[in-house]
Amino acid sequence: MSSLRAKIQDVFNEPACEQNRGKDAKARKKGCSKPLTPGAAAGGCAFDGAKIVLQPITDVAHLIHAPLACEGNSWDNRGAASSGPTLWRTSFTTDLTELDVVMGQGERKLFKAIREIKEAYGPPAIFVYPTCVTALIGDDIEAVCKRAAEKFGLPVVPVNAPGFVGSKNLGNKLAGEALLEHVIGTVEPDDAGPYDINILGEFNLSGEFWLVKPLLDRLDIRVRACIPGDARYFDIACAHRARAAMMVCSTALINLARKMEQRWDIPFFEGSFYGITDTSEALRQISQLLVNKGADPEILGRTEALIAEEEAIAWKKLAAYRPRLEGKRVLLNTGGVKSWSVVHALMEIGIEIVGTSVKKSTVEDKERIKQILKDDNHMFEQMAPRELYAMLSEHNADIMLSGGRTQFIALKAKTPWLDINQERQHPYAGYDGMVELVRQIDLAIHNPIWRQLREPAPWDCQPAVREELPSTKSETATLHVVQEFAGTMADDFGEC
Structure with a gap:
């Protein structure tokens, strides 16, 4: 103890x-x-x-x-x-x-x-x-x-x-x-190379790291160990022979990155694979760190060529969604690296951020949000369920992105909701992941169920009464009964 x-x-x-x-x-x-x-x-x-x-x-x-x-x-x-x-x-x-x-x-x-x-x-x-x-x-x-x-x-x-x-x-x-x-350092690999890196704090949720690894493979960059996502014991035991590292979630494993740098001289940076700009910047920083550790500088040129190619493809795919989503308002109730990386990713296609939670974010995360949003008025440490419901029911946001714990608040407020936390079913990392995230937001916002859900219930509507002149005395009496019943219904339920 x-x-x-x-x-x-x-x-x-x-x-x-x-x-x-x-x-x-x-x-x-x-x-x-x-x-x-x-x-x-x-x-x-x-x-x-x-x-x-x-x-x-x-x-x-x-x-x-x-x-x-x-x-x-x-x-x-x-x-x-x-x-x-x-x-x-x-x-x-x-x-x-x-x-x-x-x-x-x-x-x-x-x-x-x-x-x-x-x-x-x-x-x-x-x-x-x-x-x-x-x-x-x-x-x-x-x-x-x-x-x-x-x-x-x-x-x-x-x-x-x-x-x-x-x-x-x-x-x-x-x-x-x-x-x-x-574990780390207990096995000596026989194939260490100048393009080996570690990815720390990446959990491979819904297999999203598999959208990023092919990009690194095209640059001949080998992921020595991804800790912990889709990891193997032997890879982690050999992780001390990597030349550089990327920290995805510093809230979880910053101590691991720092001590590996101290013990084995593995420099690291904190980056994100969410969004087009952040993915490109992460690839640049990985290549630059490898060059600083002795890799051939030609990798920098290949990295820029890959970025230009992938960004062009991604922006072409996103162009179809921009007219449908530009100006839409998003409320983010998450934390950690997603509190700033997803914000940046969504703003790239014209989506407005009306608020983002920083409950689990580091000081560095909060500074990034301030730089992206230009102020801190849209940052909140914690929002009570009652406040979330009030914000959504007043239509201050077109969709909420959060974890499963708050989905029912959005559903009660009749507001579209999308899961972006660890329980999500779709991968959102890398260029293809960004396109998938935007596609899911578009599907959620424009789902016809929300228009039907917001319509008044049938029993809240006043029955229609035909205004026709009666031809007989009995029909006159019947019309009076119908009109009296309709007035009673209107008093009880109101009109549509």
């Missing part, structure tokens, strides 16, 4: 974070995240954060040393995709019971589970995660993992991030510390 405490303090003292450098010693010890709220939604604890970062390593067995519910609540909470192995989709847990806790059987049960996984699946490595229960009863998972690795001849990696130590973001960083301590 003392080693865990030291790691947490090291993460809180992150020197690569400008906001952290500006704090005094007392404030720095508190970290960046707000205290946890008991009963909060899934995804709020350090264990979930660590699992989010490491589970997309697809050929590894992820073993949760805890009661069954801990694994059930955290399994598959992101839509990452794999191009090969499916072992990461299998749920492994020691399933501790009250009797195991009382009798002190936790460590023995963990060792047995590691052996069973080794014999049944033969993975290249096993990652072991303690949770609140096993950390509180004092199970020494580091000792068990070390003994199991010696006994079974494969890496057994302890990921010491029990939920009670802090927030999801802290868990992200503790997962990066586990990779640094136990």
Whole structure:
């Protein structure tokens, strides 16, 4: 536990974070995240954060040393995709019971589970995660993992991030510390080259990194390791031989990028693959970093040629959507890198941003938003559901882009909604991803269901009454009855 405490303090003292450098010693010890709220939604604890970062390593067995519910609540909470192995989709847990806790059987049960996984699946490595229960009863998972690795001849990696130590973001960083301590640098590749790079903080949600990798392949740039999206254990173990790195989500893994630069001299920059301009700029910076590390400068010319070709294709495809979307108003209720990268991407085709959330954004993210929007009046730290509903129901936005938690607010306000968080079904990265994002926004806004949904209900309408002169005395009486009934309906329901 003392080693865990030291790691947490090291993460809180992150020197690569400008906001952290500006704090005094007392404030720095508190970290960046707000205290946890008991009963909060899934995804709020350090264990979930660590699992989010490491589970997309697809050929590894992820073993949760805890009661069954801990694994059930955290399994598959992101839509990452794999191009090969499916072992990461299998749920492994020691399933501790009250009797195991009382009798002190936790460590023995963990060792047995590691052996069973080794014999049944033969993975290249096993990652072991303690949770609140096993950390509180004092199970020494580091000792068990070390003994199991010696006994079974494969890496057994302890990921010491029990939920009670802090927030999801802290868990992200503790997962990066586990990779640094136990995985990265443990294997020496025999094919290291001058065009090898790492991509950090890219989760390959809905397979969107597969829209970017072909661009790098055309430049003969090899992704040594994408951490964690669609990763393999061997690739991550060799990641220390890359020449440069791109940081996609600094909120999650800035500590990993900084320490890899310190230990192995791998320079990095923070960029985005969302939007045409940002994708082009990311390719330029990758090529420039490689040249700075000794690659042939001719790659700069090839990069510009590729950018010119891909941008021309993308803008031609987007031209069809511009007349339909120009001037449309979008509300972004997300955070992190998407709070500025998606803003920039949408403004490129004439869409107006009426607001963007910066709840999970870094200081650097917020500065980028200010530069893009020219002011900070459209930035909000947090907007209550009531305020979101009021903004949408008053038609201040034509569509809301957010995660699944707020979709029902948009639906109640009869406003189009599009998922851009980790549960999304469509990839939005790269040039093709930008075209897909715009296409999905167009489909959502112009879906005819919204016009029908906003029309008054049939029972809110006054029945039509024919104004005809009666020909007989009986028809006159009938007309009076109909008119009286229509007046009653109008009083009860109003007119359309």
